[in-house]
Amino acid sequence: MSVVVVGSVAYDGVETPHGRVERMLGGACTYIALAASYFAKTKIVAVVGDDFDPEDEKFLAARGIDLEGLERAQGKTFFWAGVYSPDMNDRTTLRTDLNVFADFNPKLPASYRGAPYLLLGNIQPALQKSVRAQMNGVRVVGGDTMNYWIKDYRDELLATIHEWDFLLINDSEARMLSGEYNLKRAASRIREMGPQTLVIKRGEYGAILFHRDSHFIVPGYLLEEVFDPTGAGDCFAGGFIGYLAERGFDLKKGHIDAKELSRAVIYGSVLGSFCCEKFGVDRFRTLTRAQIDARFEEFRAFTEF
């Protein structure tokens, strides 16, 4: 079943202890869509400028991604540059040029509106809400947000996530949103805000899924070398929604076994881990579904006792 993904398509400049790339394809929507494309037909809604490289477009199309909702505007594509700390647990933003993204007002093509799965990448909550409203009979809707919206657009954000089935955020955002340091209590508070399924991402330490009265915890995959963590959280989201869509699960009606939802978290973790193995989106130029499934089994092997 198909997935609509909304968010940024961008160019990134990234420096990690392993090297530096001046300009490469990036953006939350790009990473989410690439990860989801291994599981389900994926349709993106985003805006790029007239500098968008036809090679990048070809790369996305080759992954089967539907680009009908990729708007071309006059001006330059969103550009972000950042540098990671030596341990890669922190990063400093060097530049954020919103460019055409500043006026992004997502409009869904008619062919997108009936899709059953919707993943709202990290953009202004009011825009996420407007996209949700353009969908007809969506089965599962969820997404991501960030500290900026939690802090300065709280009411707008609360009105938006109230309609979501799931929310994916990192631990510091969960603490900020809930006002609770303890993650178990933070999760209870957030689930009262609407999303009945909550995934708290913990970077290299993995993720926690809260669903109904139970939780599931997966540790992070132990990589020998982390080249570039950019996009790993978005790839997690893509793997998560991709698996739900592939299997046709419905979160609302209880048509999902808790273990299946845990498997979606594992696929999210698998895609996030692959993302870190090369700069930017490069790992997705060669990654296969067989490699994804093999790493899924590795997760089972190193967590079973």
Added chain:
Amino acid sequence: MSVVVVGSVAYDGVETPHGRVERMLGGACTYIALAASYFAKTKIVAVVGDDFDPEDEKFLAARGIDLEGLERAQGKTFFWAGVYSPDMNDRTTLRTDLNVFADFNPKLPASYRGAPYLLLGNIQPALQKSVRAQMNGVRVVGGDTMNYWIKDYRDELLATIHEWDFLLINDSEARMLSGEYNLKRAASRIREMGPQTLVIKRGEYGAILFHRDSHFIVPGYLLEEVFDPTGAGDCFAGGFIGYLAERGFDLKKGHIDAKELSRAVIYGSVLGSFCCEKFGVDRFRTLTRAQIDARFEEFRAFTEF
């Protein structure tokens, strides 16, 4: 089968966001022995001063702990005081009075020397080595260390751990000891130093076990309330060695299934998590083996997919 535990028996003053205790029973040896006592006959080697409270001695004896190796010296018992940060991930030492511990020179009673399991708590590496030398035909030996010994007593420490079957340390210590930031590479380096089994503790994020060519990762237990993390790492060690001793496993001869070693790590995690639920050793005043086994099954439930 019986376990000999060497380390400090102390009084602690602890302040956490949940409260403050001026003086209570503590010390690595105490925590390790209490945790191990749920699985195997545990014999401690430590020194206390003439201020050691008979009630504390009774408490340890009531857990079946053999106190023949608990030396009484003239002077005061080791005292440590510290305060935890609001998130309890950091702590500041306010006071360290070594007192009688400064001259600790562990001598094993004859009745201890034939015990098959030896856990060397965090003390000077040369003393750990001397205890190892006093044992006859020990089956499994391992222990803990800390940044101070890694930094300033490196050669002594390397000569000591070279004889160990397992080493339990936290992530920052593993990085310091190996000179590698990446934990997978750090583990390879450390295993070249001697201990073929390595457990890297990650506090609230759980632990990683490295054994032969594979690894096992367990996330931390999600507590609703962490009252006092003091001693959690030591309780981990106690649960780990306790389970090995209960089952009679031998790490050297390959007489252990990798899954059984993983289960020892789970029992370590279970004991560490209980330790945090009350101040100091208080949780061990009521904890039962049935509660321990129930939490072991909880770990299975929240990690299986």
